[in-house]
Amino acid sequence: KQEVTQIPAALSVPEGENLVLNCSFTDSAIYNLQWFRQDPGKGLTSLLLIQSSQREQTSGRLNASLDKSSGRSTLYIAASQPGDSATYLCAVRLSWKDTGRRALTFGSGTRLQVQP
């Protein structure tokens, strides 16, 4: 069974800092990995999707990397802003051949607070 772990569970940083959020997964036979942002009491917003054949994806100040063999992904946020405060979730989708696990498996998230 795929398990997804996110470290740290919570993080508080001053505005302007660069930071790294970590995600690890136990089954490396993934098809893709997706990073989401969730504001309190709200739904999820997709940030980046990395296919298993890719090493990284970038969107603005966000950069996500994937090391499938070691079961790790990182989300790098450059020059953090108070508006980045949210919970960041990592989710993996197993390979298509694993027909019992087609949907996403989520981590518990990292709750980020950026102090002005």
Add this chain to the structure above:
Amino acid sequence: ETGVTQTPRHLVMGMTNKKSLKCEQHLGHNAMYWYKQSAKKPLELMFVYNFKEQTENNSVPSRFSPECPNSSHLFLHLHTLQPEDSALYLCASSQDQAHQEQYFGPGTRLTVT
């Protein structure tokens, strides 16, 4: 705005009530999902529908009954719920079930009293 809407946004119901959650997507997608998000737990997949057919039921109790009348609409019918069912229920859609990026609705915050 992700193109996935959910109603109601908040719902309080007693254990003997019957209510329904609604999800609608305007993206032309063919797969729709129900997730449950409880406090301090990861999102849990409940059901998956692909082209209106249920393809996954993640051992969900029968007091939760999904319905997918067409590819754009998904319902979750609730009856005789328990207080521990209180959670944020999230709907998502994707182009189809095969490996595509999922788009989430804002969720329905359910409180069972």
